Amino acid sequence: MAPQDVLTALRDKNPLVHCITNYVAMNIAANVVLAAGASPAMVHAPEEIADFTPICGALTINIGTLSTPWQASMMNAATLASAHKIPWVLDPVAHFISDYRKRAAQDLLALRPTIVRGNASEILALAGEAGAGKGADAGDSVDAAQGAAKALAAASGAVIAITGPVDFVTDGAQEAHVSGGAPLMSQITALGCSQTALMGAYAASGSAFDAALGALAHFKVAGTAASKLAHGPGSFQMHFLDALAATQPDDLAKAIL
Ligand SMILES: Nc1ncnc2c1ncn2[C@@H]1O[C@H](COP(=O)(O)OP(=O)(O)OP(=O)(O)O)[C@@H](O)[C@H]1O
Ligand SMILES: Cc1ncsc1CCO
Numbered sequence: 654m655a656p657q658d659v660l661t662a663l664r665d666k667n668p669l670v671h672c673i674t675n676y677v678a679m680n681i682a683a684n685v686v687l688a689a690g691a692s693p694a695m696v697h698a699p700e701e702i703a704d705f706t707p708i709c710g711a712l713t714i715n716i717g718t719l720s721t722p723w724q725a726s727m728m729n730a731a732t733l734a735s736a737h738k739i740p741w742v743l744d745p746v747a748h749f750i751s752d753y754r755k756r757a758a759q760d761l762l763a764l765r766p767t768i769v770r771g772n773a774s775e776i777l778a779l780a781g782e783a784g785a786g787k788g789a790d791a792g793d794s795v796d797a798a799q800g801a802a803k804a805l806a807a808a809s810g811a812v813i814a815i816t817g818p819v820d821f822v823t824d825g826a827q828e829a830h831v832s833g834g835a836p837l838m839s840q841i842t843a844l845g846c847s848q849t850a851l852m853g854a855y856a857a858s859g860s861a862f863d864a865a866l867g868a869l870a871h872f873k874v875a876g877t878a879a880s881k882l883a884h885g886p887g888s889f890q891m892h893f894l895d896a897l898a899a900t901q902p903d904d905l906a907k908a909i910l
């Protein structure tokens with residue numbers, strides 16, 4: 654299924670996307686998923702996972718504001734998703750900042766996510782390579798992390814997506830670059846986290862590589878459109894949501910190299 658067909662299926666199915674994300678990202682990520690045409694639900698209580706994860710079209714897990722009870726929910730939800738063959742996406746936000754977070758990311762990776770999405774520093778570190786990341790923002794270039802992404806895809810079986818000025822995605826065999834968007838996108842917090850949530854919506858609607866590629870292209874196309882209307886980060890966010898909703902399946906090819 655080509656990326657544009659995944660978007661058509663997404664809008665047709667309006668899939669339910671279980672998002673376990675961070676406090677910073679919750680609102681923008683939910684709005685991004687809604688604007689694109691899917692149905693987000695931010696559910697993280699340990700008591701609710703067993704009931705909720707199995708009825709969803711996809712699961713997304715983001716460790717941006719990790720704590721012990723949330724980690725238990727993440728591990729349980731990921732285990733259930735893998736057991737029920739529900740696609741799930743891992744976003745290992747700044748996992749290199751502490752041993753606690755590093756171990757949490759590796760434990761989740763061992764549960765075999767369908768897709769891993771991170772910035773260059775996060776993907777480098779997840780593959781065990783040294784990078785320059787210090788917090789949630791990337792300190793490395795996408796180019797520098799491409800080899801790590803390929804190695805990680807081969808080792809984990811996941812599709813690996815790196816976001817940045819030009820995105821890169823690989824499943825170990827196929828690969829693609831995705832261009833467009835605007836530098837302003839890195840000035841708005843949690844847009845990467847929102848990209849992860851959108852990848853869940855796409856993964857609920859098509860195969861893993863084309864889902865990741867489609868979600869990356871959707872952001873770039875909408876980012877390019879929003880940047881023409883925006884006067885700064887605040888108005889960019891407003892125009893970006895409008896542009897996500899206005900993006901049509903045939904637009905996606907413009908961003909894919
Ligand atoms: N300089 C840039 N030019 C164009 N697009 C960009 C640029 N920087 C980031 N983007 C886009 O912004 C989105 C978020 O990517 P980014 O790599 O900043 O994620 P992140 O660091 O994980 O973000 P966060 O942790 O704040 O959620 C992606 O769609 C990416 O393609
Ligand atoms: C700024 C920030 N801190 C923890 S999560 C997050 C959102 C972007 O990853």
Ligand SMILES: [Mg+2]
Pocket residue numbers: 789790791839843845
């Ligand atoms: Mg960023």
